[in-house]
Structures are given as C-alpha cells and as structure tokens.
Amino acid sequence: MPKKVDHHQRRVQLAQAAVAAIDAHGLDAVRLVDVAQEAKLTTGAVMHYLSNKDEVLLAAFDEVCARTLMRLGGAVDGDLVDLALSYLPHDADTTREWRVFLQFWGRGVHDPAFRARHRVAYETIAEMLRIDLAARNVSNASTVADAMIAAVDGVAVRVVMERDAWPPARIRATLSALLVPLIADNRAPAGATGCST
C-alpha cells in the first residue's frame, strides 16, 4: 500500500518540520509558511495535513513526545543516571526538542488541549518508567518514576535557560546527586535507610 506509507511519511516529515520551525521562530510567531519552508513544500501541501496553527503545534508536540518515548524504549538496560542523561539536551536534536517543549509548557498554562496532551504523554512516560524500575527491583516505583521525571525536567530548564553555564559535568553531577541516592534508597529492603547491613 504505497499510498498509505507516503501519507504516514509525509505526516512525520511535517511534524519534524513543525518542530524545527517552532525552534527557529518561536511557538507564538511560527506560521504555516515557516513549516512549509522547513519541509520544502508549498503552504497548500502543508494545509492538506495540518489545516491550522493548533494542528501544527500539536503535531510538533506529538513528535517530540514520540522521540522521547523511543529514547526510553531503547535504553532499558543501561544505568539510570545515563538513561536520565539521554533525555536531557546534549545534541542538536535533544536541544531543539527541549527548546520546543519548554514553550509548550508556557502554552499549556492557558490551553486545556495542550495540558490534556501533556498529561497523556507524561502518564505514558511514567508507566514505561515504572515497568523499567520494577524490572530493576526498585520498589515504590510510582514515586521513583515521578521523582526521576521531575529531576530531568528541572535540570532541563536550567540547561535550556543557561546553556553555557551547564556543561556536561554539572548536568551529570546534579542528576547523580538526585538519582543515585533515590535509587539506592528504594532498592533496599522495606523500611531501610539506604544502608545495606
């Protein structure tokens, strides 16, 4: 069914162009023509798939979330600090995704549709993390997953807002300080303090 494949590929291409356009122009300033330019298509061709600006933004949001979930799915066996680091801005793609994502938070404050989308995405990420944590014998997986997500989001804000003040060593030190004792505390037998006796 080549037609269906083209249709899907075109949607992915447009979503990626939307992410790039939002990164370049800002979520509020971006226009359909910017997305068309990034995708090397006419505005009419874009509008065949994304008929208004809200659809552009939501496609970009879904694209960023899909990449995040792919990253999570591909990293189940590694160290948890490394897993968390893989989410943070560390290359052109992840930096772009976070720059776009922070703007979605701002938008979500006043837009219930974005908040709803955001919530579903975070619930999916948290559920995948809980499964991963349980497989690593981490108890209290719901709270640990919430804590890990908060740690990543909180560090990401600093990295996006103060890029040159957050070299990799500071990012790793901050995440390690938060996550290493968190995991140790929740791997020990029930009621323990993190000490293996």
Added chain:
Amino acid sequence: MPKKVDHHQRRVQLAQAAVAAIDAHGLDAVRLVDVAQEAKLTTGAVMHYLSNKDEVLLAAFDEVCARTLMRLGGAVDGDLVDLALSYLPHDADTTREWRVFLQFWGRGVHDPAFRARHRVAYETIAEMLRIDLAARNVSNASTVADAMIAAVDGVAVRVVMERDAWPPARIRATLSALLVPLIADNRAPAGATGCST
C-alpha cells in the same frame, strides 16, 4: 519623602497587577490595558511606569522572583522538604506565580533578555540556598543547591500542568523521595554512603 514612597508603592502595585494580568490573559495575549484594569488605573498612568509590554513582563518576572526570595529568606530554620514545599504551588499566590513563571521559560527560549534575567534570579536563589545548606552542615552545597532547585522546578511543572492529579500527598512524596536521601548523602562524613555508623 512621601513622593518617593508613593513611587515605589506604585511600582510594586503595577508589578503585582502585571502578574495577575499575565495569569488571567496569558503572557502573549496580555496588554497594557489589562494591567491597568488589574491595578484600577488608567493605561496612561501605567505607561508612566511601564512604557511597553516588555517592561510589563520584566516587572512581573522581577515581582515573582522577589516573592520567591522573600520566601527563601523567611524559612531558613525549617525542614528542607518543607522549605522546598513552600515554593511549590500550594495556594492562590504561589499557583499564580508558577503559572506566570512557566510562561517566562517559554519566552526565555527566544528572548536573551529574559534568559539573562532568569539566570541572575537563579544564581541569587542558588547562592542563598548554598549559604543555608552550609549552615546545616550539608557538604557539596553547590551541587545540592542545583539539585534542590531542579527538584522544585520539575515538580512544579507537573503541578501546574496536571493540577488535579497532584494533591499535596503526591507532591510531598515526590519531593521527599528526591530530597531526603540527597541531604542524608551530603550530611555524612566525606566518602560515606548516607549511613551513620
């Protein structure tokens, strides 16, 4: 010097009105007339102090940061989890401040002036926290301060975006999971694992 006092009071009044107006209308949609309405003044009177929209936004940002620093200054003796909780959205004022703050992050992505302001504010908060942590015999105070700030910011995102899914118990559990072992790990003698033997 009654005139100077009035001038300062008027600035504070306008900054508070700006925060309220941004919360009500959104950072992008807010206009000077909305600030005037919140402050119960004419637009002309507002423009005597804040001559354009960027000045309104920066005044609001400074007001939110000033309140955060006041909160930090007033809570040095309490438990660190309680201190962190006092920053998070928990009443009308703090909820409003965070709703406005998240929009500043989105704005900061594309606006160097906001990023610079943000950076100064975070450096001030981190410095106050480092002094507090050192007074509590917490070593590694720079990293612990970075970690605490990240934890608070990360949880705040969830609370703002998923208000009804984050009751006080979930907020406290997440922050405690992050901060209690973090502090324990950095209170112990050098090289220790968090166990007092």
